[in-house]
Amino acid sequence: MLVVGGGINGAGIARDLAGRGHRVLLCERDDLAAHTSSASTKLIHGGLRYLEYFEFGLVRKALAERERLLRSAPHLIRPMRFVMPHDPGMRPAWMIRAGLFLYDHLASRELLRASRGVNLREHVAGEALKPAYSRGFVYSDAWVDDARLVVANAQDAAERGATVRTRTACIDARRGRERWTATLQGIDGRRQTVHARALVNAAGPWAGRFLADVAHQPATQGLRLVKGSHLVVRRRFEHDHAYLFQTTDRRVVFAIPYEDDCTLIGTTDVEQAGGPDTPRLDSAEAAYLCEQVSRYFLRPVTPADVVWSYAGLRPLLDDEAGDPSAVTRDYLLALDTTGPGPEAGREPAAPLLTVWGGKLTTFRRLAEEAAALLEGPLGRRGGPWTRDASLPGGDLRRWIGTPQRPDTDFIRFVQAVALRHPELAPDTCRRLARAYGGRIERLLADGLGGEVVPGLYEAELRYLHQHEWARSAEDVLWRRTKLGLHTGPAQQAALADWCLRHWGPAPRWGEGADVRAA
Template sequence: MGDTRSAKVSEPSVKQTRSAGPAPAAVDASCDVLVVGGGINGAGIARDLAGRGLRVLLCEKDDIAQHTSSASTKLIHGGLRYLEYYEFSLVRKALIEREVLLRSAPHIMRPLRFVMPHDRSLRPVWMIRLGLFLYDHLARREVLPGSATIDLRRHEAGQPLKPAYTKGFVYSDGWVDDARLVVLNLLDAQQRGARILTRTRCIEARRCTHSWQAVLEGPGGQRTTVSARALVNAAGPWTEQFLREQARQHDTRSLRLVKGSHIVVRRMFDHPMAYIFQNPDKRIIFAIPYEQDYTLIGTTDVEHRGPVGQAQIDDSEIAYLCEQASRYFARPVTREDVVWTYSGVRPLLDDASGDPSAVTRDYLLELSAEQAGDDGQRRPAAPLLSVWGGKITTFRKLAEEAADLLCPALRHPSIGWTRHETLPGGDLSAYIGAPQRPDADFERFDQALAARHPWLPATLRRRLARCYGSRVDLILGRAQRLSDLGEEVAPQLYEAELHYLGQHEWARTGDDVLWRRTKLGLHMGPPEREAVARWFERAHETTQPVTLAAFQR
């Protein structure tokens, strides 16, 4: 593996160039619902609608989950700190969703215990205990254990901390591979009939009485016009901008764009638990085991005023995260320890709160089925659903509610179905039989995979199991030895996996694979990352991506 201790890298971004291109063609594609945005909310909505039998087309201007949805803290959590802002409804909704999600994809999600060292100068013990009591009891738990008090002088979680911290609290939430969660939702949507177009921008959406006429621009400037009975605006940080500029809906809400940045350092502790640290500014940060060899520390909450797609961590954010983590860890965290950073822009509802940390993380679904005419009178028009705000934990519920709103507007039968369904790769029964507990199920799956493929090195096998679950069969096929997986393009990355990612998961560049479909880029140096990029360049010479022409029916 490449040594990244001195190679401080930020995730590369793929910039979409806009070409004048040919003039829009006549209407040559149609669907029931056009979803704009390939982040977690757009993916979840596309999946739910497709599962209800609607014809769905989703377009994403960049790669899947390239922006906010791959830049989270990787947590499926209720949001303990939101209790201080009396967001009881949001916390309860998120707490319920934790276990629903953990059961749906036990390969990319897992339970995680959090340790909160008690700082006497901040919140008193009674307040923390009250908050944890509510956290334990606002929603039913079947998988996740409840909270407890621990003596940090004797507990393993106290070893990396300063001796001054003698008391702590532990509670449960979950961890998720956020970018893969988006991919799995889109895979499921596609399997249920949805059409997915990446690197395809919606450059115009014109509203008529019974339909939307949308102009889509794909790679190379190719354009087509799509007719949709309804439009879903799930553009995340671009939601307001899309309404004003592409859909020309000027009477719109405002978003509060808040940047959240993270740093990754070499592993700070050996146990599998995470930390939640209280800070003097009343914010919190997490320190989470990450990619075996690292610790993920974040996040910040900073107003973002620059271009949405170009969010990057700044020096003050690095200093803040290092300083706050160093208040707790016995070994200080310095900027020289930082090996990787990433930043994302959260599209939060503007509730006029002065503190970005206090802005609600809840969502609003706004359905409109009429618009004002030239005379000022409002008349029926094709439905428009806009998604405002949200968090990754509640994406499935958001999507369900969105479908419940849209289906009646389209006069389509509406029955929710996602609550008890697994995501692609999440059904492990072919390997382990009937499911029991998600975390134990994955361990049984990994053992069964080892027995079925004893030639697979343990590290590679574990990574493939985590990434792909039962879909690992599409990569391994009938392989009997490592050489059957093709060339090892970079350490632990074989051609069979790259072919799979290109053919099934819309990967088109090395960055798509190394920073979103996997996090292997963190373990590699520049030569290895370049080798993966060159492999995709060579692959493009013999294969072509799915284009708009494929949907000109």
């Protein structure tokens, strides 16, 4: 199987297929999670606002996956309580209560607390809000380190036999009756021809372009590219709850505790005209997000407060909804097993599976369905296996014994790591435990080594390069970790210099490279 695209869906599909015993090659033009999958709102959630668009099936599916993912990766995913202040000028209280009742009961819920109403004048979350907001609601969802979730799936795929090639573009794919012949090109310009019984197009925003320009196949489904932008500001509140704010245009905006001393604010829904070029936050989006959260926060947020921002393109199914916020977040798996025949007909051909749409929360279910679809025409069935499987680092039993609840298990795990490694500063201990989970010993076995920039040591850098495909300072600072938020220009330059000396020049696509594929 050749899987093109190293975002969450491509990595998840490669993992599932490899676990079923298939030979898999995953190629990604850039770094893992370099685009959409590292530009999310960092949530594993059912999508409370989707209920307003009657997306009950999607919400039920996502809520069920939320519980499974919490168990599979308690180091990367953690429960979070969300506070929704009630604005009487927006949705009426009875509507919110009804929506939260559905949210609590559409799928089995064993790990997360139910929703409830709160008096914000007595609740800790009310302290940061304007006095006009005296009533609110609290419900449960989960937070995730999105980029590390992608890497964990790629790791699991590789450990089950898959080959993972980053900085490798699929620049041409020719379809035969029984196999695909594909040309891969590395960032150094070298090319390789590979053969595969099936091709998976998991190129996200580039899925349509990949079909037309690389696979030479017609696109049977349209995508709407919707840009979601986010702001990061210094911490606006001291508690560990997040906020969901209703906006004046009947959307919602989140304000989420982020990286200890920051608050993450997002997101927007802006139609992206043209192709999937690198999306960027514009001044109108920044003003919009600041204006909406400032309607609620006692201390206003302004564009001058922003310490970092990012934007990503969500490749959504084109369901002809007029409002980008109303476009479905569900996915479609399109399996094609026939090609053009000699007389304008169709005849059997090597399978092509294209992933259209999707959301972070449902990646495992999507991957399971994709693998089952592919096994049909190939006549081989390995069977589903990921439902109760831990992701790398998610099995903490060697440290804590029998698991109980993912959130309390992780607390016990951090305590166990601190006892075994008293040389670790508390902040470093917690960060490494959160990032690597039960595999933390692999990078601590020979000591941390020298501190390259504050909180980042040589042992972790070696581990990231050898086991997680990190090839540049950017990979480390903004995807494998979020230490870019806590380092200045001089420190980032020092890390880039270290990477240059130990890993060679940071990979960049040259002007002569053919980069048509994602």
